[in-house]
Amino acid sequence: MQAICLRIKKKSSIAVVPTMGHLHDGHLALVRIAQRKASVTIVTIFVNPLQFGQNEDCQVYPRDERGDLKKLRRLGVDYVFMPKVFAMYPEGFKTTVHVEHVTKNLCGRSRPGHFDGVATVVLKLFEITRPDFAVFGKKDYQQLVTIKTMVKDLDLPVRILAAPIVREKDGLAMSSRNIYLKPAERRPALALYRGLLAVKKVCRNGHPDRQQIEKIFRNQIPKDKRIKLEYIECVNVRTLEPCKTFKRNNTLVAAAVFIGNTRLIDNVVV
Ligand code: AMP
16 A cells, blocks of 8 residues: 555645544545545545554444445545554554643543554554545544644644534434444434534623533433433643633534443534
8 A cells, every 4th residue: 555655646646534434424525525635535444443442342343344435436536445453553563652632631531542542543544645635524623633733743744634523414423333322312312412502602602611611511411311421621622721711713612422332422613
């Protein structure tokens, strides 16, 4: 793959879209952005064991290679890179990338090592595919900031493009994990976005503090034992440091909830 990309790069620009597969319209929107930016588009599909914790869903993460290839072929993607785990991490693999600070809050609190796994695999994918552009979704906002930080700190010659969150008609952010939701869990799952929208509305008209924001969000979460709030946090959009004061378009309100066994994340900029 690296040899192919080095050859392409002599004449053309490359955009890469890293994914874990089981592609939905959110992923495909990223692909379209990549196609507009560069003459050759590469999608990578790799369920990266390094970014999953011990009790997480790496083994059972949804996979649909044939369906994914069909969708990507229909879009006219030039290359799909689908390496096996042993090819990415052969025996004796010893290096990890750790991005400080921006990986501390939000999901970093409950998923230690997760962003090290993300940064490591993305750096490898960049080295392999040599992209001019790489597209990431704002759905995984902390991941986006982590990658941007790594690119800046390590002087990587790639431009990171951020894509807006693509949602289902009912507002639920698209995610490969949504298929885990049982039919009865679908309605409770909508509380996540409803809570964030309520926060956004209040921020438009006033200046609530962090406690008030948490209260507004919690008020939208029905009392239901299937729903467990992991976090709701207000952070600076760039540094991901907890916010004390609010400035327009400067604050990210991000939340993670469990609906049954399914962990969902979402965010809005306020
Ligand atoms: P994943 O396959 O979940 O690792 O996601 C691959 C890329 O797609 C990441 O950059 C995600 O942020 C992005 N992505 C996933 N879901 C969405 C969505 N609903 N809207 C926009 N981007 C998304």
